[in-house]
Amino acid sequence: MTVLRNKWILIPAVVLVLLGSYFLFLNTAFTGTRCEGARVKHGQVPEDQSDCYTCHKKTTPKAAQDWYESKHGMILVKCYVCHGQPDGKGAVPFTATPSVATVCQRCHAPAIDLMQSKFGVRDQCETCHMFHTSSLHHGAYGKSESKEKFE
Amino acid sequence: MAIASFVLQMEPGRGAEAAAALSRVPGLTLEFSGEQNLVAVVERASAELPQVESGLKEVPGVLCVITAYLNIEDELEAAGSC
Amino acid sequence: MNINRRQFIKYSAAAFAMLLLDKGPALAAPDQGVERWVKGVCRYCGTGCGVMVGVRDNKVVMVKGDPNNHNRGMLCLKGALLPSVVHAPDRLTQPLIRKEGKLTPASWDEALDLTAAKFKEAMAQFGAQSVGFYGSGQNLTEESYLANKIFKGGLKCNNVDGNPRLCMASAVGGYVTTFGKDEPFGSYEDLDAATCFFIIGSNTSECHPVLFRRIAARKQNDKNVRVIVVDPRVTNTARIADMHLAIRPGTDLALLNAMAHIILNEELDEPRFHSKYAAFKAVEDGKPVDKTFEDYRAFLAEYTPEKAAEITGIPAAAIVKAAQLFASSSATMSLWCMGLNQRVRGVWANNLVHNLHLLTGKLGRPGSTSFSLTGQPNACGGVRDTGSLAHLLPAGRVVANKDHRNQMEALWGLPPDSLHPDPGLFATALFGALGEKVKALLVLCTNPAQSLPNVKKYTQNLRHPGKFMAVIEAFGDAETLKYADVVFPAAFWCEREGVYGCSERRYSLLEKAIDPPGQARPSVNILVDLATRMGVDPKFVPFKNSAEVWDEWRTVSASSAYNFKGMTRERLRKTSGLLWPCPTEDHPGTKIRYVRGEDPNVPADHPDKYFFYGNPNGRATIWLRPHKPAAEEPDAEYPLVMTTGRVIDQWHTGTMTNKVPEIRAAFPNAYVEINVEDAKRLNINNGDSVLVETRRGKLTLPARVGEVCRPGLIFTPFFDAKKLVNELTVDAIDDISKQPEFKICAARIARA
Structure with a gap:
């Protein structure tokens, strides 16, 4: 039993087993209350569908569609750029409300400065400019009247 | 509906004051209250969570709010398919 | 409970x-x-x-x-x-030398001495043309200029090429043959003023996302703005398009000539402009000959909308409409990228876009310009402007021209007629000669073992026992390291200081933010150290840092139309970039070239508003270029066209983007995109494993079935080192630019 004597192998192994059993338990124990459409859980996504949008079109269709039609969707600022990845391995924290200081600021620093000088310090951009559903974003670039149909 | 847990960092000695304010937030249960930290679990529609989070920051004595765990159970459930 | x-x-x-x-x-x-x-x-x-x-x-x-x-x-x-x-974990932090087949850590002295010895040995035995340098559009300007000076001036070896040969060479050819000088006419500010965008062969949305945002914002602000996208795929760029023309790959020349035909036929041209500022030319028996407007009109006669529709697969009415939009808008801006450049007729395709602008006079006014987009951060400033390609010398000079060589000899303090008079080997020729004619090669900051076309052919050279290859690289997992004999760890990005020059002739200083990890060094210092150990006179490369190289290059530029002598290091530190020409320290930089009052190269008292000073006759050239198909058209055996490209998440060969955990989780694998019709016929479903085969190789890739590709076309991105898509691509090259036709080859697919 040489393996057991080395606690640096043992500790991660125990953590892995515990985490694994937690998610296994979570996904098998409460079958009666599982949601439709949310069959795939974070961390179990097949590799060819690992793009967040592929699943969230089905699981959170409204949020996904709002993003798709928004400015961020149009210019392909994808989910993980602001919300991070569920595995939490990246630099962007996995959260529903991205931090102004670490996420929004990367592109919108000039706008944030302008807003702060106009209206004082607010804790969240999202209070006024809802990331997905604000009219500022919703249907962006779709309002142009130049969309004619050409055969 | 969605479930989120928040870590609230407090100014020292104002925990009780904040706990009283937090008890009035619908869907919120206080799972832990320590010297400088509180842990709150909130169950609300996912669209309302951002407001809940910014609301938490307004609670007297709160320095900083960290979203610790988020399980968005998605809109489908809210529509009654669950 | x-x-x-x-x-x-x-x-x-x-x-x-x-x-x-x-x-x-x-x-x-x-x-x-x-x-x-x-x-x-x-x-x-x-x-x-x-x-x-x-x-x-x-x-x-x-x-x-x-x-x-x-x-x-x-x-x-x-x-x-x-x-x-x-801060990726697999950054290289110490020099490596291949011993018994394995790259093993070594000291700087060992690695530098070994490399210098191998180069000296090759040159002593086989002459100066038996060594070479392969650079990159990601090097700092100082690094490219220095390597070019060391090899062409110091070692008298013209085998200096780089990956811009794979991406920009045709655009260079297009600008030089039409306007006389390389690099775009206008600037990004034209994006804010154009009323019609003609985007051809560019998926701007995924390859130049910040420029795409600017185009989209322009369209949102002005509802009269029109966007025409010509692309065989319905890319994300097409989401803002008023017209998407799903062209059959390899038929762009026919489309562009047909648009010119329609413009003349409907009298939408601008005779005041083209009669005064354009000259008509064609190539006959390998020589350019003068033509007249009437010759041009006669040449275009066969490119009727109906015939073009037959060739391109685009409805004739749509071609007519596109030509009308192009010519009748108040300001038209054309944008293109690899779709036109990576073609066996890439230079011609570039010429034909310029033709449309010259015919309609849509040049040199805000929003009216023909603008080539560049793929790499410093292909323009670093490689094109410093002349770090096998046939070029700095600032628009060419090796084959004796006057140009003499000018550079004077500027570099070399004896007259000492530079080698023949152009060196271009990218694919350089790797094709590796181990045979070329014995020792230095590669700087690029990954040819993944990015060359028909790459299996060239990996045979990379494996050649008679070759020596030293690589200056920042990341330990680059495919090319598998074949390297010596690896030097390079300071990456903001770990050293230097200049990047982007698509719009803008030079910006990249300042040093942090120290490089371990023993990694700035490439400028590695190059100087190597050069002196190879026997180059230390007085010829007296540089301690990139700022000193910049000062020399800035002074060298003063004698050319590129003149950016006014861009001192100090000024670049204060500003966020300046556009050349910028001859003096109080010059604000140039937004529009060839126009009196804008371009300092045009005399203030020049009688005409426009002056194409790069051409002896002072005019831009409208070329008569006939339609020619791709090198490898689909046939009964290989009935589909395969094209390659980028996705927004990944960049080039993925050595950088795959270090980002968010990206690695979201977009780790290559795929093959197939049209629903083809998929149905071949019984392929979304996600199925598909065997993609060309005459050069085969790969198994997961299928993405959809309507993005036009029927008969498949698309795969090339970032994935696990699936070397370039094993399938063809290495046919453009006669003029020597750029390979990555974008088109014949393929077949089947469920694996």
């Missing part, structure tokens, strides 16, 4: 939160604790966005857009996620 899923999740949520509690102080500082912001340029594409690099404890913790650069603070997905790349 009775507990349901909801309560269980709640308890878990609380438990997770508790786990974080003892990390209190770290959580109280959610803004990454940036100590200082350092100005720089994004490491990725040719858009060249300005960035501010946030540093804490000698680490890059955050990157945000530079509000004073052209991107106005905006970044794309890749730029925003740059910090993870810098």
Whole structure:
């Protein structure tokens, strides 16, 4: 039993087993209350569908569609750029409300400065400019009247 | 509906004051209250969570709010398919 | 205890939160604790966005857009996620030497001496043309200029080429043959003024996202703006298009000539412009001959909309409409990229776009310009302008011209007629000769073992026992390292200082933000050290840092139309980039070239508004270029066309983007995109494993079935080192630019 004597192998192994059993338990124990459409859980996504949008079109269709039609969707600022990845391995924290200081600021620093000088310090951009559903974003670039149909 | 847990960092000695304010937030249960930290679990529609989070920051004595765990159970459930 | 899923999740949520509690102080500082912001340029594409690099404890913790650069603070997905790349775990931190087949750590002296000895040995035995340098559009300008000077001036070897041969060479050919000088006419500011965008062979949305945002914003602000997208795929770029023309690959020349035909036929041309500023030419028996407007009209006669429709697969009415929109708008801007450049007739395709602008006079006024987009951050400034290609010398000079060589000899303090008079080997020829004619090669900051076309053919050369290859590289997992004999660890991106020049002739300084890891060194210092050990006179390369190289290059440029003598290091530190020509320190830079009052190369008292000083007759050239198909058209055996390209998440060969955990999780694998009709016929479903086969190789890739590709076309991205898509591509090259036709080859697919 040489393996057991080395606690640096043992500790991660125990953590892995515990985490694994937690998610296994979570996904098998409460079958009666599982949601439709949310069959795939974070961390179990097949590799060819690992793009967040592929699943969230089905699981959170409204949020996904709002993003798709928004400015961020149009210019392909994808989910993980602001919300991070569920595995939490990246630099962007996995959260529903991205931090102004670490996420929004990367592109919108000039706008944030302008807003702060106009209206004082607010804790969240999202209070006024809802990331997905604000009219500022919703249907962006779709309002142009130049969309004619050409055969 | 969605479930989120928040870590609230407090100014020292104002925990009780904040706990009283937090008890009035619908869907919120206080799972832990320590010297400088509180842990709150909130169950609300996912669209309302951002407001809940910014609301938490307004609670007297709160320095900083960290979203610790988020399980968005998605809109489908809210529509009654669950 | 009775507990349901909801309560269980709640308890878990609380438990997770508790786990974080003892990390209190770290959580109280959610803004990454940036100590200082350092100005720089994004490491990725040719858009060249300005960035501010946030540093804490000698680490890059955050990157945000530079509000004073052209991107106005905006970044794309890749730029925003740059910090993870810098501190990737597999950065190279010490020199490596291949011993018994394995790269093993060595000292700097050992690695430098071995490399210098191998180069000297090759040159002594086989002459100066038996060595070579292969650079990159990602090097700093100083690095490219220096390597070019060392090899062409110091070693008298013209085998200096680089990966811009694979991406920009046709655009260079197009600009030089039409306007007389390389590099675009206008600037990014034209994007804010154009009323019609003609985007052909560019998926701007995924390859130049910040410029695409600017086009989309322009369209949102003015509802009269029209966007025409010509692309065989319905890309994300097409989402803002008023017209999407799903062209059959390899038929762009017919479409562009047909548009010219329609413009003349409907009298939408601008005779005041083209009769005064354009000359008509054609190539006959290998020589350019003068033509007249009437010759041109006669030449175009066969390119009727109906015939073009037959060739291109685009309805005739749509071609007519596109030509009308192009010619009748108040300001038209054309944008193109690899779709036109990576073609066996890439230079011709570039010429034909310029033709449309010259015919309609849509040049030299705000919003009216023909603008080539560049793929790499410093292909323009670093490689094209410094002349770091096998046939070029600095600032638009060419090796084959004796006067040009003599000018450079004088500038570099060399004896007259000492530079080698023949152009060296271009990219594919250089690798094709490796181990045979070329014995020793230095590769700087690029990954040819993944990015060359028909790459299996060239990996045979890379494996050749008679070759020696030293690679200066930052990342340990680059495919090319498998074949390297010596590897030098390079300082990456903001770990050293230097200049990047983007698509719009803008030079911006990338300032040093942090120290390189381990023993990694700036490439300028590696090159100087290597050169002196190879026997180059130390007085010929007296540079201690990149600032000294810049000062020499700035002075050298003064004798040319590129003149940016006014861009001192000090000035570049203060500004977020300047556009050349910029001859004096008080010159603001040039937004529009060849126009009196704008371009300092046009005399203030020049009688005409436009002056194409790069051409002896002072006019731009409208070329009569007939339609020619691709090198490898589909046939009964290989009935589909395969094309390759980028996706927004990944960049080039993925050595950088795959270091970003968010990207690696979201977009790790290559795929093959297939049209629904083809998929149905071949019984392929979304996600199925598909065997893609060309005459050069085969690969198994997961299928993405949809309507993005036109029927008969398949698309695969080339970033995935696990699936070397370039084993399938064809290495046929453009006669003029020597750029390979990555974009088109014949393929067949079947369920694997």
